Amino acid sequence: MNDAFLRLVHVTKRYGNREVVSDLSLDIAEGDIVALLGESGCGKTTTLRMIAGLETPDAGEVWIGGRCVAAEGRIVVPPNARGIGLVFQDLALWPHLTVAGNLGFVLASAKVPGRQRGERIAEALRLVRIEAHADAYPGKLSGGEQQRAAIARAIVGRPRLLLLDEPMSNLDIPLKSRLLSELAALQRSLGTTTVYITHDPAEAAALAHRVAMMQDGRIVETGTVEQLRRQLENRALLKV
Amino acid sequence: MKSSATEKQGIVAVLPSSRRVILAGAAVLFVALCLLPTLYMFGVSLTGPHGGLSTDNYRRLFMDARQRKLLLDSILVGAGAAALATCIGVPLGLLLARTDLPAKRLLRLLFVVPLVIPPYVLGLAWIYTGSSTGLIARIFGRDLLSAWTYSLTGAIIVLGTGFYPLSMLAMEAAARRMEGHLEEAALLAANPARVLWRITLPLIAPSITAAALIIFVLSLSEFGVPSLLRVPVFTTEVFTAFAALYDFGAATALAVPLLLVALIAGVAVMFVIGDRMITTRRSAYAGLLYALGHWKPAALAFLAVVLLATVALPLAVLARETGQLGRMIAAVQASGGAIANSLLLSGAGATLIVALSALLGYGMGRAPTRLRTMAELAFLVVFAVPGTVVGIGLIDLWNRPGLPGEIYKSPLIVLIGYLARFVPVAALILAANVRQTPLSLEEAAAVAGAPWPKAFGRIVLPQLRAGLLAAWVVAFIFAFGELGATVLVAPPGTSTLPVHIYTLIANAPSSEVAALALMQVGIVLMPLVVVGVFLRGEG
DSSP states (O other), rough: OTTOEEEEEEEEETTTTEEEEEEEEEOOOTTOOOEEEETTTSSHHHHHHHHHTTTTTTEEEEEEEEEEEETTEEESSSSGOOOOOOEEETTTOOSOOOOOHHHHHHHHHTOOOHHHHHHHHHHHHHHTGGGGTTTSSSGGGGGHHHHHHHHHHTTTTTTTTEEETTTTTSSHHHHHHHHHHHHHHHHHHHHOEEEEESSSSHHHHOOOSSOOOEEETTTEEEEEEHHHHHHHHHHHHOOO | OOOOHHHHHHHHHHHEEEEHHHHHHHHHIIIIIIIIHHHHHHHHHOOOOTSSBHHHHHHHHOOOOOHHHHHHHHHHHHHHHHHHHHHHHHHHHHHHBBBOSHHHHHHHHHHHHHHHHHHHHHHHHHHHHSSTTSSSHHHHOOOOSSHHHHHHHHHHHHHHHHHHHHHHHHHHHHHHHHHHHHHHHHHHHHHHHIIIIIIIIIHHHHHHHHHHHHHHHHHHTTTTHHHHHHHOOOOHHHHHHHHHTTOHHHHHHHHHHHHHHHHHHHHHHHHHHGGGGGGGOSSSOOOOOOOOOOGGGHHHHHHHHHIIIIIIIHHHHHHHHHHHHHHHHHHHHHHHHHHHHHHHHHHHHHHHHHHHHHHHHHHHHOOOOOHHHHHHHHHHHHHHHHHHHHHHHHHHHHTTTTHHHHHSSHHHHHHHHHHHHHHHHHHHHHHHHHHHOOHHHHHHHHHHHOOHHHHHEEEEEEEEHHHHHHHHHHHHHHHHHTTHHHHOOOOOTTHHHHHHHHHHHHHHOHHHHHHHOOOOOOOHHHHHHHHHHHHHOOO
């Protein structure tokens, strides 16, 4: 298992004396798409933030691509050197920059030469089908367009690891299912290792290869989507 | 029996009318007390020496090269003070909002001190430092700075160091309000320094600009500092035209360019803040907290220099000028009447201001967006009207036979002056507070059958406690330091402390003036300490 691309090793995070993530270990292979499934407050967002480097684990280690990025209660590799794309729940598009400007900031920060930037931005916007809105400000876009722009910003830097924190939670159901199937197709073509956070088993099933169920800061079940579905059904039967 | 639906309709139909009557009454009071003096002056400025519509006053004004220079100097003072205040206030606000400095609450309180000291007191301290008989001259045995002390640059420095807390507070509030995820998203791509420059500061820029414009307007309408430092600007010229030359027409016409500049700045503030407010809602994740690391000594040195230069130095100079405690006691005894007047009038004024502002702020907070924007603009412009202009407007309006004349001859006119100048600030503070309290609380009271005045008194006002206290303290501090209007309208025998000090400057020993100025600072610092203790409790 040591060839896993993303490894969380006995990771613990406390806020005050409340343990939000408890001794959590998880291995994710390169190219895998894993859904972290759990109710709100179960610690899944905190786990994601520790992978991204926005939170420091109090104990345990985080490894990405064979490199230790956080250990012994401190950040070893800062977020911007981890090769991560993250889509926030509230999208967090920079309101003072256009869509292209949002993507451009990522590329410029990664020191991508100016002439390549335009091409890369156009490519990313084409992938999520909002090339027509390149020069629009985020505030002028519809909810679905904002969603696509946020995904484009997360993939434009060609991250090795893509993190999505309930990115569909603010959308209505028809739009959500359309975007989900598009995202799944995008995943197949990019092949980026992905961690997708959701509280909705249907979303997890639509997108992920594997599912890890979280409860009270721990992973209580892992398996393929099929295995998990069968287990849930069994449990439901037992309760009846 | 009526159905519950019609009963509900009945409530909805009855309630707004009592609410509307009360709010309309407050609005009428605002127009009569705060707006009318200025509007009346504007009208007077358009009449000729023999009555009738005329632009004579303006022609005189703009034909005169001296007047053009006056306009330029006024704008220079305002712009210079705004620039200086921004340069000091923005780094301070950033340090307080976003770094791991210790004792930030205490620091914030200390750095607010220059704002509550009336500007003319800072001007006095500046003179006692740099004039031909001042501190510097005494230390070096030579007059090094006096030419520079009484100058436009001097006025800019004094006003800039007096108003930088506004910029600091605006910066800090904006940095705190900012959506934390916006910075975190950037942090995944860029290092913290780049995030600060390219994401954080551009997003906060509108608030910084708005604060700068407000400081510009406040400096432009300041009377005490340019008057003390002998810098001819519009506010002092208005005073001279009226008090020395009794030229009513000229005084009013002089006031109008100031009003226009204030109006332009007010529109600019609204434009700058505009719809960007939407993106700066309060977020679950606070913004980035930067560890100062090896920058800590530099940051602490910056804080120390600002604190020494803008708080410690002025107070120390005043204390030194006072000399002994005995002189202070003597001065306070000699001026006890003025001090008592000031306390009484400012306390009563602040209470009246908050009472009227609570209604106006409520009306504004609950008004539709466009109406609210217009009201905010009106309040900003009224607040920008210089004290001397308000003073002349009040004289113009109230000094006539009958009941107005009786009021004009009584201390009530000073209260009206306070209302005219400071209701807008208090109302803006309270409107912001009202918008943060959910409408559903009142609706619940209405559905329960409470008439609006009761719902307002029992449900809304208790929600606004902190805002009401803040508005009262701000109004008290402003009223206690008010000079421009009071110096014109205070009836004989009811001098306030600022007016008393202002008249003493020319013909009393500086030790007595300094003692009274210290006294003035001590009194305005008291509510600040109370607020500090109160906020500590709130967390």
